[in-house]
Amino acid sequence: MTTAYALPEDLMAANNLPVGDLILFDYQTTNQQPVKTKIIASKHVFSFLQEGEKEVHFYDESVRFNPSKAMLIPAGNCIMTERYSQDRQYRSFIFIFSDSHLVAFRDKYVSLFTHAPRNSSERLSHFLFAQDDFIRNFVHSLQHLHCHPTTLSASLLQIKFDEVMLYLCDRYPQQFLRFIFNVNTSDLPLRKVVESKTSLNLSLEELSFLCNMSVSTFKRKFEEVYGMAPSRWFHLRKMQQAAFLLKYEKAKASEIHLDLGYENLSSFVQAFKKEFGKTPKAYQQNV
Structure with missing residues (x-):
């Protein structure tokens, strides 16, 4: 059975949390059978998989990956299946951000996009990337911030957002620049x-x-x-x-x-x- 899930609205409502522009959430669940869900995302989502496997069906392809990879999913619809590890665990640390942060990033670092491929018709459904040492350390810092929030958490989250975006621009200069340039922000x-x-x-x-x-x-x-x-x-x-x-x-x-x-x-x-x-x-x- 496939259920529908509005992200981040349903996630925040289920955990009694306010919806913001930058959201951290440590999603963990235990089960035996894969769970298939229709995702209706009103914001963009970094999914840093920690345990289990994730299979995502987009309009153009299906992708299945394990904790060696992470994925950036733009706002929109997809169908997601959570597959549990041998220990019957599934865990994904997610970092959610709004259109306004994406637009601000593109405006702030406009020089990065001077020679980036520009094709408005080429809207990629997702961006899959390796969880290398830098990304693992980055996620660890987010987890610490999530567990130990401070009065400066909002400012720190903004810096962390720029950090991961800049790293991916440097690590995947052609692919990632093309991807974020063509993410639709018309809404x-x-x-x-x-x-x-x-x-x-x-x-x-x-x-x-x-x-x-x-x-x-x-x-x-x-x-x-x-x-x-x-x-x-x-x-x-x-x-x-x-x-x-x-x-x-x-x-x-x-x-x-x-x-x-x-x-x-x-x-x-x-x-x-x-x-x-x-x-x-x-x-x-x-x-």
Whole structure:
């Protein structure tokens, strides 16, 4: 059976974490049978495989690899199968980043792309590369940052992003430069509007207006980018933000429901309980 998974939204919701522009996650699972999943990625994903095997089906080819390799998967759709090791383990450390970081990198290091092959029709579905000593040490540093976050974690993550991108540009000068130059970022305006801090308080009509689209076009484009209806995506985002505020800021439901777009406390409590199986107060007492 193939299930559908929105990345990073479902991943963050399942672990009660807020969705950001740069995300680290140590994905680990134990099973006996391969698990096939439809991946609908709204952001770009580095997958540094640690245990087991990964098989990914793209529109142009299928790729199967082990922990000697890592993969950069652009935002979009693919079908992924996790195959477990002999110890029945599967582990992949992932580093997720948004279009805005990719565009900023291309602008910041524009000189790198002066002689890079430019072919807008040549959009490669993925980039597979070796986990050599540099990459293994890089992943180790990310794992340390993930386990021991600091007040400067966001700034450090930005530096780490530039680090791995520059290394891959140097290690694979033709292939990687061509790959990241041709990654499609045409959806960036829509994503910037949707993922802004103010979007939770805007109506669908207002968001459509800011994107210079009709409501019907906005809905269609939104589902192409995020893999779900706007109402569902914004609901998940509100719930993720609520969980973060309750868990880490120790906020009260009565203090946050208006900022999250709920006109009254009872409707917020009901929505939260439906999503997490607990009232905000009970959730807060058990984290």
